Amino acid sequence: MTTDREKTTYMLNMGPQHPAMHGVIRLLLELEGEKVISSDAEIGFLHRAFEKHAETETWNNVVPWTDRLNYVSPLINNVGYALAVEQLAGLTSPERGQYLRVIACELSRVTDHLTCVGASAMELGAFTVFLYLIKAREWIYQLVDSLTGARITTSYTRVGGVKADLPPGFEEKCLAVFKKVREAIADSDKLLTKNRIFRDRVDGTGKISKADALAYGITGPFLRSTGVPYDVRRAHPYLVYDRLDFEVPVGSSGDNFDRYLCRMAEMEQSLRIVEQCFKQIPEGKHSLEVTEMKDAFTYQDMGKQGQTGLLKKYQAKVDQTLSEGQRGFRRNISTTETGVTLPSKEDAYGSIEGLMNHFELIMWSWGIKIPPGETYLAVEGGNGELGFHVVSSGGDRPYRVRCRPPCLNPMAALPLLLNGGYIADIVPTFGSVNMIAGELDR
Amino acid sequence: MTAMVWDVRRVEPGEPAFELLKKLKEDGYNVLVDFTAVDYSAWGKGPKGDETDDLKRAVPTEAHNLVHEIASARGEEYGTPHLPGKDTLTEGLPAPRKERFEVVWRLMKLDPETGDDRGRAAVYAAFDEEPPVLRSAASLWPVADWLEREVWDMFGIRFVDRPDIKRLLLYEEFKGHPLRKDYPITRRQPLIGPKAGEPAGNPSFNHLEPTIKYE
Numbered sequence: 001m002t003t004d005r006e007k008t009t010y011m012l013n014m015g016p017q018h019p020a021m022h023g024v025i026r027l028l029l030e031l032e033g034e035k036v037i038s039s040d041a042e043i044g045f046l047h048r049a050f051e052k053h054a055e056t057e058t059w060n061n062v063v064p065w066t067d068r069l070n071y072v073s074p075l076i077n078n079v080g081y082a083l084a085v086e087q088l089a090g091l092t093s094p095e096r097g098q099y100l101r102v103i104a105c106e107l108s109r110v111t112d113h114l115t116c117v118g119a120s121a122m123e124l125g126a127f128t129v130f131l132y133l134i135k136a137r138e139w140i141y142q143l144v145d146s147l148t149g150a151r152i153t154t155s156y157t158r159v160g161g162v163k164a165d166l167p168p169g170f171e172e173k174c175l176a177v178f179k180k181v182r183e184a185i186a187d188s189d190k191l192l193t194k195n196r197i198f199r200d201r202v203d204g205t206g207k208i209s210k211a212d213a214l215a216y217g218i219t220g221p222f223l224r225s226t227g228v229p230y231d232v233r234r235a236h237p238y239l240v241y242d243r244l245d246f247e248v249p250v251g252s253s254g255d256n257f258d259r260y261l262c263r264m265a266e267m268e269q270s271l272r273i274v275e276q277c278f279k280q281i282p283e284g285k286h287s288l289e290v291t292e293m294k295d296a297f298t299y300q301d302m303g304k305q306g307q308t309g310l311l312k313k314y315q316a317k318v319d320q321t322l323s324e325g326q327r328g329f330r331r332n333i334s335t336t337e338t339g340v341t342l343p344s345k346e347d348a349y350g351s352i353e354g355l356m357n358h359f360e361l362i363m364w365s366w367g368i369k370i371p372p373g374e375t376y377l378a379v380e381g382g383n384g385e386l387g388f389h390v391v392s393s394g395g396d397r398p399y400r401v402r403c404r405p406p407c408l409n410p411m412a413a414l415p416l417l418l419n420g421g422y423i424a425d426i427v428p429t430f431g432s433v434n435m436i437a438g439e440l441d442r
Numbered sequence: 443m444t445a446m447v448w449d450v451r452r453v454e455p456g457e458p459a460f461e462l463l464k465k466l467k468e469d470g471y472n473v474l475v476d477f478t479a480v481d482y483s484a485w486g487k488g489p490k491g492d493e494t495d496d497l498k499r500a501v502p503t504e505a506h507n508l509v510h511e512i513a514s515a516r517g518e519e520y521g522t523p524h525l526p527g528k529d530t531l532t533e534g535l536p537a538p539r540k541e542r543f544e545v546v547w548r549l550m551k552l553d554p555e556t557g558d559d560r561g562r563a564a565v566y567a568a569f570d571e572e573p574p575v576l577r578s579a580a581s582l583w584p585v586a587d588w589l590e591r592e593v594w595d596m597f598g599i600r601f602v603d604r605p606d607i608k609r610l611l612l613y614e615e616f617k618g619h620p621l622r623k624d625y626p627i628t629r630r631q632p633l634i635g636p637k638a639g640e641p642a643g644n645p646s647f648n649h650l651e652p653t654i655k656y657e
Contacts, residue, residue, distance in 0.1 A: 044611035049627075051596070052620050056627055087445060210554050216585045217473050229557030236446050236559065248557070372536045376476070376548060376564070378446070389546075391480055393536060399485070400621075404476045412588040441611055 009037050014426070016045050022119060022430065023437030025411075031423065039418045041411055046437040054401035059085055059368050062401060064155045069403060070439040073112035073382040074154045075104040075144070077439075081401075082157035083238060084377040084388035089159070089370045093288060097161040098239045099281040104156055105239075105379070106270040106277075107144055110181065111137050112382030112434075113221075113263040113270075120260070120431025121192060124201050129188045136184035139177045146170065159368060161287020171278045178271050185267055192260070202256035206417045206429030209254065216413040220384025220406050221262040222433070226254035232380040244276050259432040369396055383407045383434055405439045446562055448548075453567040455541065460577040462565060463547060467582045471549035471563055474583035477590065479545045479597045482568075484623040486538040541568035543599055547579065574600035596621035 014027040021027075024045035030038045050069065054062045066077040079101045086093065093101075118133030141151040146167045148154040156163050192198045208218075210226045223230055231248045233241040249265035251258030348358040372394040378387040384406030391400040410417075410433045417429050451466075453459040545567050551560035569575045578601045579586040591610035593599050598619035601607060609616065615634045618625050 044609075044613070047611045049620060052625075052627055214472050214552060214554060215583060217475060217583065224557075228552070228554045230552055230559070231557065235557065250557075374480075376446070376448075378475075385475065387476055387548075389476065389478060393485055400480045402476075402478045404478075408588060409585050412585050 008032075012423075016042075023435050023440070025435060025437065025440075027414075027418075027426070029418075029423070029426075034422045034424070036418050036421055036423065036426070039415045041414050043411065043437075044441050046441040048438075048442065050403065050442040051401055054398050056397065058362070058397050059159050059370060060362075062398065063157060064153065066403075067153045067155055068438050069405070069442065070112070070382060070386070070436045071152055072115045072436060073108035074152060075108035075148070075156055076112075076379060076381045076386060077403075078154060078157040079105050079239075080377065080379040080381070080386050080388050081390075082159055083379065084375060084390045085159045085370060085398075087377050088373055088375040088390055088392055089368075091160055091288065093161045094285045095240070095282050096165075096284045097286040099277050100162050100166065100286055101157065102239050102241065102244070103166075103274050103277050103281075104144075104147065104154075104162070106273045107140055107147075109270045109380075109382055110267050111140050111144075113267045114140070114181075116382075116431070116434040117188070117260060117263050120428060121188070121198070123427045123431055124198060126192060126195070126198060129191050132184045132188050132191075136181045139180060143170070143174055143177055146173070158287060161285075165286045174274065174278070178275070181271065182268075185264065189264060193264075199257065201424070202260060202428050202432075204253075205256050205421060205425040206259075206432060207253065207255040208413065208417055212413065212416055213254065216409050216416075218384065218409045218413060220381065221259055221266060222384065222410050224249065225251035225258035225262045227252050232378050232385050236378065238377070238379060240277075240280075243280065244273050246270075246273050256428045256432045369394065370398075374400075378404070381406050381439075383436070383439075384409070403439070403442055405442065407433065407435050407440050411435055411440060449561060449563040451563060451565045453565065455569060458575075458577065459545075459547075459565065459567040460579065463549075463579050463582055466549055466563055466565070470551045470560070473550040473552045474579070474586055474589070475548040475550050475562070477545065477547050477579070477586060477593065479543055479593050479599055479621075481543055481597060481621060481623045482539040483542050486536050539568070542570050543597065544568040545576065545593065545599065571598075574602050576601050578604050595619070598622065 009030050009032045012029045012031050014029055015021045016024040016026040026042040026045070028040045028042065029036055048068065050065055053065055057065070063078055063081060066081045067074040069077045082093075082101075114133045114137040118130045118137070121133070122130035144154060145151045147170065148156040148163065208222075208226060210228060213223050213226045213228070219230060219232075227250050229248045229250045232238070233246075234248055246269045247265075249262050249269070251262050346354075348354045370392040372392055374389070374391040376387055376389045378385045380386070385404065386406050387402075387404030389400075389402035389404065390398055393399040414430075414433065417433075418426055421429070451462060453462060547565040549563045549565070551562070552558075553560055567576070576599065578590055580590065588610055590601055590604065591608060594601070594604075594607045595609040595612050596619055608614070612620070613634065616631060618629070
């Protein structure tokens with residue numbers, strides 16, 4: 001009888017609202033004492049129908065929805081989506097815009113890792129580290145605020161460029177903040193890396209082998225902690241990453257401690273990338289210019305009305321027979337391939353042409369038209385390869401937008417990480433998976 | 443900026459996709475990057491949410507029928523007289539597709555030592571809703587388990603060897619598959635939860651069989 005009692009297992013339901021859970025997720029655990037025999041994860045509590053909503057919004061209106069995917073690194077989602085749409089349309093944003101996007105991405109990556117390390121340290125009892133790192137994150141959020149106008153719901157990118165150029169004095173502010181962030185990271189490193197209590201919880205727990213990580217398609221810091229130096233920025237350099245010097249930190253054993261070290265090292269690399277961007281960033285436009293083709297007679301009329309400023313902006317479309325010019329108003333209102341960016345605020349409010357152009361671009365079913373086709377583009381998100389699979393049917397809104405959430409893969413592999421360990425190991429393991437429910441559940 | 447180069451493979455209708463995937467796995471495609479589907483039933487029928495669709499959606503069914511009758515008595519097609527240039531709305535749109543769904547597996551050859559991406563492949567398969575043609579790829583790449591659950595959840599695409607597949611993101615009582623093009627975005631779902639007098643129970647709780655042995 002007693003042997004039977006010792007062998008019995010029981011079920012424990014952890015989450016979806018549990019203080020040690022980063023997000024809303026429910027773990028079903030089969031326990032024997034405190035040992036996890038088997039486990040299963042139930043996700044979807046934060047499902048907001050991102051992909052369905054994206055099909056009803058115009059191309060640019062999807063950008064605010066992407067903020068809500070990985071809400072600790074929203075700028076990377078903005079950039080990933082904009083790049084995917086641009087790839088489908090065959091556009092390339094100006095060089096300055098590309099550097100701005102890299103700066104935005106890397107700031108976001110630092111906030112992502114600061115949140116991950118800080119929150120998992122707090123769950124293991126290191127509350128001071130949490131305060132240090134969240135304070136550092138707040139400084140970066142203030143930088144992001146001055147760049148985009150919002151701390152978290154950034155919506156920074158547009159198809160063809162970004163919302164705005166760097167604010168005045170941004171570089172100086174940035175470098176001053178980086179000094180403080182580096183101090184915070186160094187202090188946290190002193191508090192954690194050789195701390196016995198911390199090491200006892202993270203060493204050798206949540207271990208995954210290289211082969212398993214690949215079988216589950218895991219990417220990002222999670223894969224790099226097992227010793228595979230795969231980084232989308234290195235394997236498929238997008239934007240201007242091929243001109244920037246950075247290292248890809250790798251671990252060796254694939255446990256929680258290695259993942260912590262990888263993230264700590266990556267933050268330093270991200271800060272370095274931003275500093276290099278400030279040195280390399282060229283002058284110029286941050287977004288594609290409006291170069292819409294106007295019919296010759298419109299062009300003439302503009303000249304007659306003294307709107308010479310616009311003459312430089314538009315190219316005349318001359319047609320001897322005027323057959324194109326007569327053929328329905330719709331064709332010349334639809335913007336051509338490069339006419340996808342909104343005019344500047346000054347133009348939109350200060351001239352009727354600018355206002356019309358703005359109106360045409362945002363008006364229902366009249367805006368940007370992306371040629372039919374499909375594409376997949378991946379960027380390196382906070383958690384790994386963040387992919388956008390975008391399908392256009394030639395309309396003013398996406399036919400289908402699919403987001404490849406990088407934290408779905410480690411979540412699918414979670415039973416591998418948890419089974420055989422103890423309940424106490426769930427906390428650091430789940431913390432280092434860095435599940436972001438907004439991205440996982442979409 | 444260098445775009446990813448994809449080795450695009452298309453599975454002909456009627457051919458099993460699994461055999462090709464298995465061959466690619468043996469060729470060294472060790473990572474399943476993504477698996478997803480697209481519902482092409484609205485393809486080539488004008489941009490989604492254009493005036494025609496929304497007019498139809500905005501009018502309740504009975505009123506719609508009435509208006510339709512009046513319009514047809516007048517010899518008109520309902521909806522069209524109000525719209526400026528219906529042909530221009532569909533101008534330049536792609537031709538409709540024969541099969542309703544298309545799924546795509548995105549594969550990668552990842553070198554575990556150097557971290558280099560040695561090539562990517564995209565396997566497309568198009569098919570209709572009935573009968574189910576796909577076999578699960580979870581035996582090749584275990585993450586396919588969750589991705590297939592999501593495809594079932596969102597599109598209602600079934601897998602021949604996974605008859606009791608479970609939804610991934612939505613709850614079991616959800617009616618319909620929301621990423622299908624015929625699922626209206628405004629549809630309401632019935633409320634779920636314990637009714638008065640009934641014991642509270644969640645069917646999804648018990649899918650991991652408890653092994654409690656009561657004495």
